[in-house]
Amino acid sequence: MSGARPWAGALRHFWVTLQLNSRSKQAIGYGYLLPVFFLLAFGSVFRGGEPLLLDQMGQLLTITILGTASIGLPTALVAERERGVWRRYRLLPVSTARLLAGTLLARLVIVVTAVALQVVLARLIYDTPLPQHPFSAFAALLVVTFAFLGLGLVVAALANDVPSVQALGQCLFLPMIMIGGVGVPLSVLPAWAQRVAGFMPGRYAVEALQSTFNAPAGLRREGFAVLALLVIGAAAAGVGLKLFRWDPLHRAGRTAGGWIAVALLAWLGVGLTASVTGRLAPIGAAGASYETITDEELEQIRFDDLTGDNELVTRLARPFDAAAAERIRPFLEKLHAWPPGQVTDPVQHARNLLSVAAIADVTADLQEAQIGRAVFDELQARYPRPQLRRILGWIILNPDGERVITATPELGLRREINERAVRQRSIFYAKKFLGRLLGKLPD
Numbered sequence: 001m002s003g004a005r006p007w008a009g010a011l012r013h014f015w016v017t018l019q020l021n022s023r024s025k026q027a028i029g030y031g032y033l034l035p036v037f038f039l040l041a042f043g044s045v046f047r048g049g050e051p052l053l054l055d056q057m058g059q060l061l062t063i064t065i066l067g068t069a070s071i072g073l074p075t076a077l078v079a080e081r082e083r084g085v086w087r088r089y090r091l092l093p094v095s096t097a098r099l100l101a102g103t104l105l106a107r108l109v110i111v112v113t114a115v116a117l118q119v120v121l122a123r124l125i126y127d128t129p130l131p132q133h134p135f136s137a138f139a140a141l142l143v144v145t146f147a148f149l150g151l152g153l154v155v156a157a158l159a160n161d162v163p164s165v166q167a168l169g170q171c172l173f174l175p176m177i178m179i180g181g182v183g184v185p186l187s188v189l190p191a192w193a194q195r196v197a198g199f200m201p202g203r204y205a206v207e208a209l210q211s212t213f214n215a216p217a218g219l220r221r222e223g224f225a226v227l228a229l230l231v232i233g234a235a236a237a238g239v240g241l242k243l244f245r246w247d248p249l250h251r252a253g254r255t256a257g258g259w260i261a262v263a264l265l266a267w268l269g270v271g272l273t274a275s276v277t278g279r280l281a282p283i284g285a286a287g288a289s290y291e292t293i294t295d296e297e298l299e300q301i302r303f304d305d306l307t308g309d310n311e312l313v314t315r316l317a318r319p320f321d322a323a324a325a326e327r328i329r330p331f332l333e334k335l336h337a338w339p340p341g342q343v344t345d346p347v348q349h350a351r352n353l354l355s356v357a358a359i360a361d362v363t364a365d366l367q368e369a370q371i372g373r374a375v376f377d378e379l380q381a382r383y384p385r386p387q388l389r390r391i392l393g394w395i396i397l398n399p400d401g402e403r404v405i406t407a408t409p410e411l412g413l414r415r416e417i418n419e420r421a422v423r424q425r426s427i428f429y430a431k432k433f434l435g436r437l438l439g440k441l442p443d
Contacts (some may be wrong), residue, residue, distance in 0.1 A: 057209025153240025
């Protein structure tokens with residue numbers, strides 16, 4: 001038999017699997033109706049963002065992929081095994097790997113179409129923007145699906161029947177939903193839960209997918225998340241294939257526990273690496289706690305580490321007179337219309353504007369001092385002084401919280417800057433602004 005014939009059989013199996021799923025009410029419900037339900041549920045709960053659901057798309061899509069790949073796949077495999085389908089497949093001149101490849105490819109098609117459905121409906125119903133980086137979004141989708149399909153193979157290998165799949169699947173699903181940064185936003189979890197989430201693939205799936213929607217650099221800044229998902233997926237897929245069972249009467253042997261430990265070691269290795277490299281530092285909820293900043297905490301902030309307004313770092317122009325305002329007017333018009341400058345969350349809004357001043361400073365833009373002043377004026381125009389003092393104080397005391405912008409080509413600042421540099425300069429500008437509001441720095 002030629003080498004092409006077995007692959008032709010695998011492709012035939014892929015096509016039959018797709019047809020069977022299209023005729024199954026259960027497959028349609030779990031694959032497409034449930035994602036739509038989650039979309040509407042998220043749209044009802046997360047009403048504070050602008051645009052709606054933009055900051056939750058990573059979570060929403062992760063739930064869809066997790067359910068379809070880690071629960072839907074093993075449910076189908078175990079149901080077929082219980083009916084003796086896979087035992088009959090052993091009579092075919094096609095290897096296990098090729099038959100599984102057909103099954104996994106069919107599941108990938110289901111995942112991709114379900115995700116596409118959610119993205120389109122989110123756009124139509126809530127006017128949620130499409131991914132800024134569509135090619136990166138597809139790459140992130142493939143990586144996340146690979147990781148969760150690997151977990152699905154492990155569940156299928158361990159489960160003896162379909163009810164067991166549901167029990168084992170929930171052991172994966174519920175922890176990632178509750179404390180893994182998938183269902184509940186990572187920023188509102190307690191510090192211990194945020195650290196635990198660093199050992200789970202759900203956190204990295206959300207980060208990879210979310211970056212393609214609203215991060216200027218897209219997936220390029222999420223190398224660790226992508227690597228973590230690949231490591232976890234490869235380990236799980238290897239274990240799942242090793243323990244794969246054709247016959248419903250066959251039970252997992254004593255060595256199964258050792259192989260499961262191998263798969264879990266990948267989770268442990270990823271979490272420890274993230275911890276050692278400082279990636280598990282707790283982050284604060286965007287805009288959730290700035291109101292708790294007290295006057296005593298503001299008084300303890302020091303301003304003696306700041307450079308002068310006319311020095312090379314963090315330059316800041318004097319208040320604009322009429323002529324200076326006219327010269328900077330084209331930039332001000334762009335800043336007023338800049339989408340990240342329209343978000344409703346006060347802390348994230350301030351972070352975004354401070355990022356603009358930081359980028360102009362790091363790139364030594366010819367108008368860096370004027371841009372710093374324009375950002376200060378914009379913040380003062382939007383918030384009363386008592387509120388702005390607490391917002392800036394929160395940012396200074398929580399330098400690693402919320403997102404920062406690393407490139408603003410829409411404002412004419414086209415270079416992309418290292419995130420750490422943006423955060424550092426943002427804090428300097430926040431201190432300069434706060435010092436003026438508190439009367440500790442001359443303006």
